[in-house]
Amino acid sequence: MNAQGSRRTRPKRRSNFDQDIDFSWGVKIPMRDGVQLNATLYKPRGEAKTPVIFTLTPYVADTYHERSNFFARKGYAFALVDCRGRGNSAGDFDPFANEDRDGYDIVEWLARQPWSNGSVAMWGGSYAGFDQWSTLKEFPPHLKTIVPAASAYPGFDFPFIRNIWYPYMMQWLTLTSGKPANNAVFNDTAFWIEKYREHYLAKRPFRELDKTIGNASTVFREWLKHSVPDAYWNAMVPSPEQLRKIKVPILTITGHYDGDQQGALEHYNRHMRYGSAWAKEHHYLIIGPWDHPGTRTPKREVGGITFGEASLVDLNQLHKEWYDWTMKNGKKPVFLKERVAYYVTGEEKWKYADSLEGICRKKRDLYLSVAAKPTGAFSTGIIQPQKPGRLPPDEYVYDPLDTSQAEVERDEVKNFITDQTYVINLSGDGLVYHSKPFSEDTEITGFIRLVAWIAIDVPDTDFWVRLYEIKHDGTSIFLTEDWMRARYRESATTAKLVEPGKIERYDFNKFYFFSRTITKRSVLRLVIRPPNSIYWQKNYNSGGEVSEESARDARTGHVKILHDPEHASYLEIPTLKPVKFA
Template sequence: MTTYTTAVHGLATDVRLPDGTGPFPAVLVRTPYDRRAHHAELDGWARRGFAAVAQDVRGRHGSAGEWRPYAHEAADGADTARWIRRQPWSDGRLVASGASYAAHCALTLALDAPEDARPDAVIAAVPALGAADTAREPSGVERLLTRAGWWAAHGDRPDSDDDALDKALAADPDALTHLPLRDLPRRLGRELPSWPEMWQRDDRGRLIARAARAGMPLLAVGGHHDHFAEDTVELWRHWGGPCARLLMGPWGHGLVAAPGPDAEPAHRVRLGDLYARWTHRVLAGRLTRGRAGAVALGGSPLWTAADREGEPYAPRLRPLRGAAFTAHPERPVSSAELTVPVDGEPDRCVLATAPLPRPLDLLGPARVRLRARAGTPSADWFARLVALAPDGRAERLAVGAVRRHDQPPGETAEFTVPLGRLARRLPAGTRLRLEITGHHFPAHARNPHTGEDPITATRLTPSAREVDPARLELRLSVLRTRPVPTDPAEEILR
């Protein structure tokens, strides 16, 4: 193999060429996380016959310019794609690939760049679709912890400090509690001009909307435990190219390197090999048109077809406590702690099912429908679904959030809290616990309940809540028959 480093319009770029005379199809990875961390990945692509290119995005690591997250990726990616296609080792075919922010780089090249620069196919793993998409839930609730961690580690700096937020919290455990949240950079001890800019973005869903007009194939890869899981599925569902494939396993943001508690040995997938095989087939025009893919059923060794979905099922819930509770932002319900207090003033409404008489296979969307009221002009409603194993272990299955500020204080309303898509086998004896809360901190910012923006608010007030347990419904998607197993590679490559 041949390796060299060059600068493409000031952007540090590593190139790994296969043995042989070429020309070759190329794979491009543009990343803010240091192109040198991708050398093993480049080796893998080159061994399989691809010219592999990794590039630091503008202003990061070896690249010149100013780093502004999500600002320049379409233009810089287009310049790089044109440069690749002009090289003597390139046969003109190009695949854009990446995970997390690098998936955003690949997608914006495919969807925003001029026609002559667009890739022939896209591999997008755990895609961070855009600043607005990563910052908030669809209802507008702010994702605080993940965004604070990412911006502390990578924002507005040429390199990274992955432990920056942990160090700040060690020095001041209340760093995420102090108001206003807009001033978090000052508590981190550094300038972060893009931090307040992120919260002002209002273009959530832009890339999903553009995906309908995509003209090339897509491979979307995600994890059930990844905070971008829903975005991964929606990207696949809306993709307008000739074919789209989805692979969803019981993994976190690091995919197979971050297996969830429900991962089985059968869920170990050699992603690098699968990516290369998919790329060879798609560039040769040997993939079936349309949408297909595979979804792992966590807690079992099974994979099932991505378009398979269970039937509606509403388990019977018994109210335990907190039909009336206070959502107090000074004492918010913890997103990290699954223990439920049994005495004192309730801070949440808690309901539970009886133990399951037999295993239950959940596959498809879940939601909570409730009738409730809040005594404040703005209120967040969180629904947290927890599995309680027969041995007493508690595991979070799903969390959903809705922000209500169209409901007069004290007025009762019916509304739905979506919980996302579940793919999980629950063993017999499992109980389901459902919590309805007003906060889920620090994963999500605290609603001050005053109608003010949670990022700029400087005062907090308690919010009295009341839930009607008789009008509350948990709706799951359940397989009534044994799931039909499939091979994930066969589904991706067919």
């Protein structure tokens, strides 16, 4: 095909660009150290001064062309700014390290421009949600509001969670390597699956992952020196003292299936803990039935499930109304009826509360027990309202040298909410518990908790706990999950190896938020297993530095979960009414 023919047959796409918008490419914003960041500016045509919105992104500013056009049409100047060392900005990109000072300098530079009225706000999600918090902690005088969506929280939910690293960190570091966008390699899912599988099957130390990928990374190696949420990570986010001083309204947005939900809610919860009464009254939270991209552009279909029409909130318009309220003395957005808005899946409607804790203060305990007569592949145990009698423990075996999981992880799982791969392929290396069918529709909203009495015969191991709704027709709906590295069972920052054979209490209390009406005749399924997967750092159970471990360090672990009056393992669920089973 020749170039001319290609041009003739290429379909035309109508642009949303408005001719009443002034567009300026290559605007240079000086930082305090002399480095110049690159911005692309969109502003309403005319002489009137306007408020300014900006996003600071490592993903190259061109990504948000249409979004910028929208806000410029609505009467706001919008600046797309490349992070230091990315896109057309000078300097070197050091993830999470410079956005606080750079963000401050951007705010104050924008406020001084002749077309600005001095009011500046921020927009963005994921990394551009994180850097809103990072900028805010420096208190630029002209920053009037932030709207962080899907905000990463370094040292909490990225690049590890519960101190367990995930290989995706190298995929992200490759995306943000150098100055180009690197979108093609980042989005090549097949390439990354094969690289993860290669490393997993070779049983190499996790610290060599960058070599396996083919992108030797000084950032990766620096991060591995900080395997717990220590001072290195804490310096990247607002301190308690800084949170107490915040005096701007905030709108936090996340989703049930947002990979950064935990980061977004950690930012929110810490502000609720340390912020002033005024600041907390002016911090709103939205939790929709969305995945990570959906926190900016919602879609009805997520992970194999189609949610109701009400799930499609026009977030561009909601942002516009929020900025009108906080920077133009407009009315508060009608959608924000109370400070917390959350979507109940199954019931397919929005509900509201004054706080996360106010959604549901009732907790119901459901106990894990042994099935008297196993009737199928998934009848390892049962979930029941009654405390168990004196019953034998359940047990599974985790052999770190078993790499059979790679055989079922050859392809991307797009229907991740309904997929049952991880359950179907259990073979003595995990435990499954089921409740009896619900006798009536029952809403569960909030954070579940699992208290498990466990004994293991190795000094360390990892756990992965997932909860599902299994509908009467056999459809599986993923609800929430949590992880734990045994050595951090008592503290996220201080390791304490396990005394083999000792019975100890493990408190899984950092599950993702979810809200769902469990339908009549559905059952709950609880799965407890090791995260032995190409997508997780492998714990070889030796008790050594996990990133240094390889096949030669492997120790097979036997995990027992107890069910007796002195060691009653139970699942705590938030529901307004008692749970009734058929």
